[in-house]
Amino acid sequence: xxxxxxHLLGIEHLAPEEIxxxxxxxxxxxxxxxxxxxxxxxxxxxxxxxMFFEASTRTQASFELAGKRLGADVMNxxxxxxxxxxxxxxxxxxxxxxxxxxxxxxxxxPASGAVDLLAQKVKCAVLNAGDGRHEHPTQALLDALTIxxxxxxxxxxxxxxxxxxAHSRVARSNLILLGKMENRxxxxxxxTLMPSGVxxxxxxxxxxMREGLKDADVVMMxxxxxxxxxxxxxxxxxxxxxxxxxxxxxxxxxxxxxIVMHPGPMxxxxxxxxxxxxxxxxxxxxDQVEMGVAVRMACMDLLARNLRAERGRQAVGVMV
Amino acid sequence: xxxxxxxxRLIDPEALTDTPGSLLIENGRIVATGDVATPEGxxxxxxxxxxxxxxxxxxxxxxxxxxxxxxxxxxxAGLAAxxxxxTTIIARPxxxxxxxxxxxxxxxxxxxxxxxxxxxxxxxxxxxGREGREMTEIGFLLDAGAIAFTDCDHVATDTKVLSRALTYxxxxxxxxxxxxxxxxxxxxxxxxxxxxxxxxxxxGVSPMAERIGFDRDMGLVEMTGVKYHxxxxxxxxALPPLERAKRNGFDVTAGTSIHHLTxxxxxxxxxxxxxxxxxxxxxxDDRLATVEAVAAxxxxxxxxxxxxxxxxxxxxxxxxxxxxxxxxxxxxxAAMRLYHAGQLSLPxxxxxxxxxxxxxxxxxxxLLAAGAPADLxxxxxxxxxxxxxxxxxxxxxxTPFDGQRMEGRVLATWVAGKQVYNAxx
Numbered sequence: 001x002x003x004x005x006x007h008l009l010g011i012e013h014l015a016p017e018e019i020x021x022x023x024x025x026x027x028x029x030x031x032x033x034x035x036x037x038x039x040x041x042x043x044x045x046x047x048x049x050x051m052f053f054e055a056s057t058r059t060q061a062s063f064e065l066a067g068k069r070l071g072a073d074v075m076n077x078x079x080x081x082x083x084x085x086x087x088x089x090x091x092x093x094x095x096x097x098x099x100x101x102x103x104x105x106x107x108x109x110p111a112s113g114a115v116d117l118l119a120q121k122v123k124c125a126v127l128n129a130g131d132g133r134h135e136h137p138t139q140a141l142l143d144a145l146t147i148x149x150x151x152x153x154x155x156x157x158x159x160x161x162x163x164x165x166a167h168s169r170v171a172r173s174n175l176i177l178l179g180k181m182e183n184r185x186x187x188x189x190x191x192t193l194m195p196s197g198v199x200x201x202x203x204x205x206x207x208x209m210r211e212g213l214k215d216a217d218v219v220m221m222x223x224x225x226x227x228x229x230x231x232x233x234x235x236x237x238x239x240x241x242x243x244x245x246x247x248x249x250x251x252x253x254x255x256x257x258x259i260v261m262h263p264g265p266m267x268x269x270x271x272x273x274x275x276x277x278x279x280x281x282x283x284x285x286x287d288q289v290e291m292g293v294a295v296r297m298a299c300m301d302l303l304a305r306n307l308r309a310e311r312g313r314q315a316v317g318v319m320v
Numbered sequence: 321x322x323x324x325x326x327x328x329r330l331i332d333p334e335a336l337t338d339t340p341g342s343l344l345i346e347n348g349r350i351v352a353t354g355d356v357a358t359p360e361g362x363x364x365x366x367x368x369x370x371x372x373x374x375x376x377x378x379x380x381x382x383x384x385x386x387x388x389x390x391x392x393x394x395x396x397a398g399l400a401a402x403x404x405x406x407t408t409i410i411a412r413p414x415x416x417x418x419x420x421x422x423x424x425x426x427x428x429x430x431x432x433x434x435x436x437x438x439x440x441x442x443x444x445x446x447x448x449g450r451e452g453r454e455m456t457e458i459g460f461l462l463d464a465g466a467i468a469f470t471d472c473d474h475v476a477t478d479t480k481v482l483s484r485a486l487t488y489x490x491x492x493x494x495x496x497x498x499x500x501x502x503x504x505x506x507x508x509x510x511x512x513x514x515x516x517x518x519x520x521x522x523x524g525v526s527p528m529a530e531r532i533g534f535d536r537d538m539g540l541v542e543m544t545g546v547k548y549h550x551x552x553x554x555x556x557x558a559l560p561p562l563e564r565a566k567r568n569g570f571d572v573t574a575g576t577s578i579h580h581l582t583x584x585x586x587x588x589x590x591x592x593x594x595x596x597x598x599x600x601x602x603x604x605d606d607r608l609a610t611v612e613a614v615a616a617x618x619x620x621x622x623x624x625x626x627x628x629x630x631x632x633x634x635x636x637x638x639x640x641x642x643x644x645x646x647x648x649x650x651x652x653x654a655a656m657r658l659y660h661a662g663q664l665s666l667p668x669x670x671x672x673x674x675x676x677x678x679x680x681x682x683x684x685x686x687l688l689a690a691g692a693p694a695d696l697x698x699x700x701x702x703x704x705x706x707x708x709x710x711x712x713x714x715x716x717x718x719t720p721f722d723g724q725r726m727e728g729r730v731l732a733t734w735v736a737g738k739q740v741y742n743a744x745x
Contacts, residue, residue, distance in 0.1 A: 111640060117637060265497055
């Protein structure tokens, strides 16, 4: 098993074998989570702080549950949105946290790069739970695990990511991960929601959804933020649904056994047809949530092992 | 007081020559260059074969006085300039309060004269508070010594107000400096849009925003006939219209910053905020096109765009961090990168860093010829060193070159024949 990272800040810093290690370990936690007694002592005695500078229910709950099942003492710190923009707060928060000696810090922040900045200043392992439009690594890992379990592999697949690519950290992390694992990635969306220069990142860009979905093994839908719906980026919700909403007709262009994914929370009738989302033969959206807990357990377990090893080396005075 | 500088490489930006020789200073002026016999009683300085050039005239330096003296004072900026071979600072009016009245202009003029070992001249705002709503007292400000008028990085959105201010400035023969940038397109941007911005998840601005800003301003120049200088041209797309405007005989010039000539967007790396400047660093293609434009003389002036920012304004998430970099002391060593890369000769560099800005502003500096003020810099283009930002003389240490290998060191600086910096002292 290979996993050398000290922090999990983004998929960008992970090697393919590290990604595989996370997925393999997560499989064991999937089994654990299905038992009646869902407990491990991997993080026993360790302190995990979840710090969310941006509102989140699902991701925060998933991290909290993951930590608790591994036996960590979990604390949730919700940080008021108004103080977020003050940079002193971020650095000062880091210093305050250091004094509390946490072992794992789970951070979500609305600014790209803010989690990297925090990681430079704290003395514990940092997990990025989403920074601005930059990365959301555990989401990409849980998507990879879901795909691997559904398709039996996580390479040589054609994966279509559809929707608001420009503002999506999920899309970025997935694009990087799927590329590293040698998949064919297609990005589908209106040009106003497509980041510039993205075609140079080793993926194919489509404006026509039917064309982009052709022969896809996996269809990943992205959430369209409410504030982007009215005129700024797209003309209207209904025009968006007409052109880019996933329904049975559009899905028919993908492979017959293509799976449908969504990071949630869904806007039924905006980016995805409600019935399709609930179709257990096609949709793996509920599996994604389940894999989320397992993947986060695996990530925290691996980071905790590295943290213990590093502290051990420091204690015996070995130069790192 | 007569001083003879002997055994020097004379960098003449006017003749574009680089020749061995001596230079004689008398009463603060250059009186002879080339093969000069030692006059009786003259102090002789052996330059050891190093380069002697006219002191840098740096157009567009931000100094924190008034309002942000903790970031930079006239004293600290003056000392940094002397150590960097900058003998004339042209200060920006984007202070707190803005330099937009004769009274504030007189204040900074007096403070600068008391505190700085190098010359400092001041620009004034074109509109009150740099808000783009009402023009300043351009006439009074000219009388009080304003050398040019600019709202710095604030782009006037009301084209009518701007056209009136430019018309009024034209009637007084004032030089106006503008920032070519379409404000709507560049709003909120922290990087240049493209692959890098997309990977980092940072809001980007298309390089086209510079061209659109340029075109609008150029239209107003054509309409009003004002003397106009574009502060920073940093993209390839803005170069053909600039060339065309010059060919058509309009009184326009353009500058660029040393950072845009020596760094590109990828230097930002993992959100390093010391690389956040305004406009944002560009692609490598744009950087190379800009360097070529300086070599060809399409871009006239290289500035340091010295902008001191304290640690608190920079130790923030990239989007929230303040833009700007200190550069008075790193200007010359950074410029030497272009020399060592074979892209610009030393006379070409000093044409853009000394002669052209002086000419554009109507100053007698920038020449290495008899009659010119003895504002000089002696430097060795080859001395290697690793930059340590905490050794900079500026109060703020926000340089993108921290820890980088540089070549080129200033050995001595003279202003009006008086030595204001000596590396060995």
